[in-house]
Structures are given as structure tokens and as C-alpha cells.
Amino acid sequence: MRQSKLLLNTLRESPGDAETASHQLLLRAGLIRQLAAGIYTYMPLGRRVLRKAEQIVREEMDRAGALELLMPALQPAELWQESGRYEVYGPELMRLSDRHGREFALGPTHEEVITTLVKQEINSYRKLPVTLYQIQTKYRDERRPRFGLLRGREFLMKDAYSFDKDFEGLDRSYWEMYHAYHRIFERCGMNFRAVEADAGAIGGEGGTHEFMALAEIGEDTIAACTCCDYAANLEKAESGSSSKFIIGTGTGNLEKPEKFHTPNIKTIDQLVASLGVKTTEILKTIVFVADGTLVAVVIRGDQEINELKVKNFLGAEMIEIADPADVQAWTGVPVGFVGPHGLNLPILLDHTAAGMEQGIAGANELDYHYRHLVPARDMKQAKIGDFRTVKEGDPCPRCEEGTLKYYRGIEVGHVFKLGTKYSAKLGATYLDASGQAQSMIMGCYGIGVSRILSAVIEQNHDDNGIIWPLALAPYQVHLIPVSHNDETQMQLAMNLYRLLQEKGIEVLLDDRDERAGVKFKDADLIGLPARIVIGKDAGQGWVEFAERRTPGIKTTIPVEEVLERIR
Numbered sequence: 001m002r003q004s005k006l007l008l009n010t011l012r013e014s015p016g017d018a019e020t021a022s023h024q025l026l027l028r029a030g031l032i033r034q035l036a037a038g039i040y041t042y043m044p045l046g047r048r049v050l051r052k053a054e055q056i057v058r059e060e061m062d063r064a065g066a067l068e069l070l071m072p073a074l075q076p077a078e079l080w081q082e083s084g085r086y087e088v089y090g091p092e093l094m095r096l097s098d099r100h101g102r103e104f105a106l107g108p109t110h111e112e113v114i115t116t117l118v119k120q121e122i123n124s125y126r127k128l129p130v131t132l133y134q135i136q137t138k139y140r141d142e143r144r145p146r147f148g149l150l151r152g153r154e155f156l157m158k159d160a161y162s163f164d165k166d167f168e169g170l171d172r173s174y175w176e177m178y179h180a181y182h183r184i185f186e187r188c189g190m191n192f193r194a195v196e197a198d199a200g201a202i203g204g205e206g207g208t209h210e211f212m213a214l215a216e217i218g219e220d221t222i223a224a225c226t227c228c229d230y231a232a233n234l235e236k237a238e239s240g241s242s243s244k245f246i247i248g249t250g251t252g253n254l255e256k257p258e259k260f261h262t263p264n265i266k267t268i269d270q271l272v273a274s275l276g277v278k279t280t281e282i283l284k285t286i287v288f289v290a291d292g293t294l295v296a297v298v299i300r301g302d303q304e305i306n307e308l309k310v311k312n313f314l315g316a317e318m319i320e321i322a323d324p325a326d327v328q329a330w331t332g333v334p335v336g337f338v339g340p341h342g343l344n345l346p347i348l349l350d351h352t353a354a355g356m357e358q359g360i361a362g363a364n365e366l367d368y369h370y371r372h373l374v375p376a377r378d379m380k381q382a383k384i385g386d387f388r389t390v391k392e393g394d395p396c397p398r399c400e401e402g403t404l405k406y407y408r409g410i411e412v413g414h415v416f417k418l419g420t421k422y423s424a425k426l427g428a429t430y431l432d433a434s435g436q437a438q439s440m441i442m443g444c445y446g447i448g449v450s451r452i453l454s455a456v457i458e459q460n461h462d463d464n465g466i467i468w469p470l471a472l473a474p475y476q477v478h479l480i481p482v483s484h485n486d487e488t489q490m491q492l493a494m495n496l497y498r499l500l501q502e503k504g505i506e507v508l509l510d511d512r513d514e515r516a517g518v519k520f521k522d523a524d525l526i527g528l529p530a531r532i533v534i535g536k537d538a539g540q541g542w543v544e545f546a547e548r549r550t551p552g553i554k555t556t557i558p559v560e561e562v563l564e565r566i567r
């Protein structure tokens, strides 16, 4: 590609609202342009990178035996009503209606569509298992779209869905995807970790992993062992001492009996007994109601409440519903955080903004939480430490030697065992060998393809620009003749340009009539892996070779050696 013909405008300054390095560099290197909050155009260079990420994902999905299809983004609301998610999904679901007043949603994910499709297409055990995937634009009306491609409202996702006869089959399909994800992120040159994640009400033991690109700006916290390979999202993390914790269930402030809404539970022991859990050491657990809304605060037995990083360990976006100062005054205990649990914790669904709008978050009724919330997640099944406080330095729950260390991570992928959640609701059954109808056993697997760009840039840049890993670079080689007006230089550049292209190497030739300084600055910003500068030694057939990753190291080589340097 000749740079003079490329629609590429680099920016010297970062646009004011871009807070992270990746967001700034995506804009400055001319890879994307914003149309509206969380909605972007991929410019020619950005499009190339996105296609490369997409292609890596596609190849590894195909290798894993998954079949590609393409489903509609526009989905009838009835499907979502059938699965029960139309209400539950909340304001993140983009809703619209057609000219006849029929309601639709723009797909944030495709469980409903795929389950309905497979229900129609597959009815015998002979056709199972099958894993289907697509690479498609998704829509989520995120509350806080930000950081460029990291949290968009329109973004590219690879979503895959597996259908199996039984749970052993699901296990195989799941690990097949898990390993494919490892290959994908390795090929992308990413520094990542697969971590155990919180399955909420859906999954079983070990039923979900998130793939986290390690980066300071990551919105998730990961607890990882210093010794063994245990790593978990903090939402889910355990530690060797986490059996000391229990969760709050909305039984009232245990220190203020007159505030109790659940007359038969007045002590920690009764609470613990009511949960059907055992505990070794609980000194104090306060669970209370404020402003008509459940506010659960988990207290670690041996710690002051204000040491809790509740937001951290829930990993959820918080919705402020009560002023911590009020609660502090009310309980007489210093409070570091107040707010309902995140949208992704089904037990407290009633306390999401949507639930509150519907007026179902009431705390003034006798036994309200006990009757309504506890059964919502069958608290009898809850384990100690379901909402746990783990802190850095705690002993590892898996090995004897290690302790937990925290990292920040960007969720780039997610694999999830769904079981029969959707197949049962939407009637996706198959006939087994004896002619009995059985629900299909499902898994779902997502990758944020566009988010990969942000994550990779976040991990691969310096003060001057992006440092693309070879596999994702928009072009592999940047050819830069120093002087546009020097015929010898331009001639050699053109020869090299053709030669490299013949060898199947993607080359960007800076044939612009610009000062060398401008060309070099742009080249640093765009960040192609290899750079060949054709300057004053062109007459002798010598060029300068450098790699973007090691900007200080430049070698002058005869032009014949260029090919072997690049390969």
C-alpha cells in the first residue's frame, strides 16, 4: 500500500476525552473515529487489524470443529420474552419497534436465536454434538461506554454455542473451546490469564472461565497464586481462609434488634443455621436495610468494616442508593461502601435499577428479604464465602505454599457452561437413542474481537506509539524513503516494495512528500513491526533496518539481506 493513497490522518495530540493509552493511540494512529459515545468507524488501518483478529479467531474456531454461521442482529422481542430475559436484561438491551409496532431488540448476545434455530434444525441425538459460532456486531447500551473499543455500545464479538447430549459432552465441548481460546490469545501476542469466574445462578462447579488480558486499566481484579496456577476473578476468588465469611441475606441489622424484619433470626448463629452452612469463625455480620432497599455489607470476622473493598470483590459496577455516611451514623460502624450487589448476581436482582423501578425492592414488609430474596437463589445451597472477602497476601486455596497476588485484567473472552437454562425454556430437545425427548445441554463462548485491539495496544506501546505484534499488525513492514525527491532512493524503495509484495509480505510504502521527521513520527505512532529506511546509502544498495519493539537498535544492511531480516 502506498501511504499517499491511504486515508490516514494521524494526530499529534490526544483528544481530550481519551483517558487510556489504547484509546488515545487508536485515535492518534488513525485506526478509529468516533461517531457517537461507544460507536466507532474502523478506518482502513483499523479495519485491517480487526480483520486479522477476526481471522485468528475464525481459524481457531474452525480448528476446534465449530461451524460458522451468521445470525441476525435484529431479534423479535417475543424470543426474549420466552426466555424470560426481556425484563431481566434491563436497560443494556437496545429495544426498538417496527412500523407495525412489533417490538425488537438489537442482539447483545444470541442464546435465544441460536437455541430456537437449533430446536428447528436438530431433533436427533445423531446430530449432536454441534458447536456453532459467528463473528458479528453486538449492541449493548452500556451505562458507561468508555476507553474506546474497550467498552463500546456497538462492538464485534465472536459468540459460539455448543449443544450436547449430556454433561460429559458439554465438558468436552467446553474444554475444546477453552484450549482454542488459549491458542487465539497466544497468537494475538497477548499477556493473558484464564481465571475462574462467577457463574451466578446458572453454572455449576468450575462452570465458567474468563480470559483476562493483564493491564492496569482493566476493570476486573484477578487474584492469582504466587505458586500454583490458581487464578480467579475476585468476584469468585477464594482464599485459604475464606471459610470465615458468610453473606448477608437481608435479615436486618443484627446489632439493632429493633430493626429486625425477620423475627426468627436474631443472632449470627440463627442466621448461619438458617443458611444451612457451617462456619468456624464469624465475629460479626451486619446486614441491613436502608432507604427501603437492601444494603448488604459483608464483614470479615477479623477485620474492620472500613477495610473492605466491597466494590472490588464484587467487581460490579455500583449503583449508589444510600449514602455511606448515613449508614455509618445509623449503625455506628465505619462503612467503606454501600450499594446493592451487581447486576450479575441474581440473588439481588430485585435490587437492580430495573427491580427498583418495578417497586419490588421493598424492605418494610415483614420477612420480605427472607421470603423473596433468599429463595431467589435457594440460599440453602449457598456456600460459605459465596460473597467472599479475599485480600492480597491471603493463603492460596489450592496449594500449600503460595499466597494470593492481585492483578488488573481486561475480560477479552468468556467460556460458560449453560446446561439447560435456554434449551428448557425454549424447548430445544432431541430424541435420545430410546426415543425419549431430552433437553440439549448447552455452553456459550464469547470473545470481544474489537476489545482485543484495545487490550493488545494497552500491552504493546511506548511513548511514541503502538508496537504491533506481527500477527495483528495492519502491515508487516514500513518502507520509508527519506527523501521523496531523491530518484535513487525512490527507485530502490519501489524495487523493494515490489519484491516484498511478491513474497507475500504486507508493506506500507511511505511515498508522501513529507519531511523525514514527520514520516518517522508517524511510523512510530502506527507501529508496524519492521521498518526499512532508504536514505543516503541507497546508491550503494544499503538500507537501514529496525524493529519497532527495539527502537534503539538500527542496523545498516545490504538490500539483499532485507528478506531474511523480515522472515
Ligand code: ATP
Pocket (backbone or CB within 6 Å): 109, 140, 142, 149, 150, 151, 152, 153, 155, 156, 157, 411, 412, 413, 414, 446, 447, 448, 449, 450, 451
Ligand atoms: P464486561 O464484564 O466487560 O461487561 P461481559 O461479561 O458483559 O463483559 P460477555 O457477555 O461475557 O461480556 O461477552 C463476551 C465478550 O464480549 C466479553 O468477554 C468481552 O470481551 C466482550 N464484550 C462485552 N461487552 C463489551 C463491550 N461493551 N465492548 C466491547 N467488548 C465487549
Ligand code: MG
Pocket (backbone or CB within 6 Å): none
Ligand atoms: Mg457487560
Ligand code: MG
Pocket (backbone or CB within 6 Å): 411
Ligand atoms: Mg464480565
Ligand code: MG
Pocket (backbone or CB within 6 Å): 411, 414
Ligand atoms: Mg463475561
